[in-house]
Amino acid sequence: MQIHLDPRSAEPIFEQIAYAVKSALATGAAAEGDRLPSVRELARELAINPNTVVRAYEALEREGVVVRRQGAGCFLTGRGSELAAAGRRRQLQELLRRAATEAFHLGFSADDVRRALDQSLERLDFDRQRKATP
Amino acid sequence: MQIHLDPRSAEPIFEQIAYAVKSALATGAAAEGDRLPSVRELARELAINPNTVVRAYEALEREGVVVRRQGAGCFLTGRGSELAAAGRRRQLQELLRRAATEAFHLGFSADDVRRALDQSLERLDFDRQRKATP
């Protein structure tokens, strides 16, 4: 699993790491049971502080994406969000509402946006998706 | 045009304002030529500092959404992003890639996501959309 940071991004480093992990899981580049690079190893690779990696792994654990075992490592659960269905639906709505608004601002048509979404969805490994807790 | 702040959002206030303006434009709640609330008026309404509103309007101006006229006010151009086509396409790809990844994490199917996007797109006023600079 490759994790890169975008130095030009305004997004906090720990959030970029967390997103990269979710992206690897979603695209099939990583799977349930995989062990993430250790805190120190990833910190060295990215030339950042280990505490920053810890923050990313903490966030992922809070969202149910990973489980950390002291002394053993940090593992992908393969599980999705543990939020209730209503909360997840609300997050999805908000997510796509923002994306649609931003796409409108960028000057794209509704069909442009649908096509772009299809391309993004094709990259994802829905066959191996673990559904969220009902 | 209604602008509300979400106190629970981690998003900076000035970005919430900028997004609200883009959203009003996209949904037809506001149109080219409309004047935004003045810096002081919006600051009073939202109980924030006028400089924070200035920051939002500056960001919108940089993106081509508004034009500010000293003494006269701040007006919606109705124009979209002024980025080159390649830049806009890249932003769209990135936008939807992130949305798709997050939706996957939330446990939704590809069809769930398409439907949710359709709902969001239906809210937008594509008939009145001003295309971005070619």
Add this chain to the structure above:
DNA sequence: TCGACTGTATTAGTATAACTAATACAGTCT
């Protein structure tokens, strides 16, 4: 022409968040 608005600019300050550095402890695995 003047008053009440508008945007613009600047300086100074506070609070918070992100990240860093260092150190040490406890668990795991080979």
Add this chain to the structure above:
DNA sequence: AGACTGTATTAGTTATACTAATACAGTCGA
């Protein structure tokens, strides 16, 4: 038992967001 792993804590720096105050310059309508 050694080399790894995660976990915790304290302390510090930097950057960002927001605030407060003040003053200047432009617009518009009466």
